[in-house]
Amino acid sequence: MVATPKFGIGQIIHHRKFDYRGVIVDVDAEYSGSEEWYELMARSRPPKDAPWYHVLVDGGMHSTYVAERHLETDPTGKQVEHPALGEFFDRFEDGRYIMRRRH
Template identity: 60%
Template sequence: METVTNIFRVKFSVGDLVHHKLFDYRGVIVDVDKDFQGTEQWYETVAKSRPPKDKPWYHVLVDQSSHSTYVAQQNLELDDSTAPIKHPMLELFFGKFEHGKYVRNDPMN
């Protein structure tokens, strides 16, 4: 019997700066889901462009804001700017900003 491995291809990783193609905002990725992990009600209400649920989705801290978003991979691209973002929760996730990318905090012992 053959085993099929569910391999997903993510374009972005935690710490990457991204740009939302539809809503024109910058942000930083703080988590990645291999597929949609929200509720059906949220998807029907918020995901108006009906992006695929079986592709990666990302948790993003939005620049110049205090909120985060949940975004389908198809709606993101790498941000051209290497400038840091401003968000009140940055320090909860990242310890430093190097070469246009955020670096995770050191794990606590």
């Protein structure tokens, strides 16, 4: 059985372990990366059968792929700074980003 994601696209999160903020741009119901990446990067061995998130990192130029168990809701209510925000979102409203409309 696939778990229901706790977070959604446009939501601002905080990474518990590495103490960074970011915004979710995509959600995978379960891990969808390579076995090589998991072995190298996912050292705490988070479950593969739980949701994973694609996150633009606040103040950075990069994105990350994060297991749900490492995330929590960001309490600051502040926007995220990232050069790729405009590729995914139109605006920031009520504490979250609103996805761009596809034409």
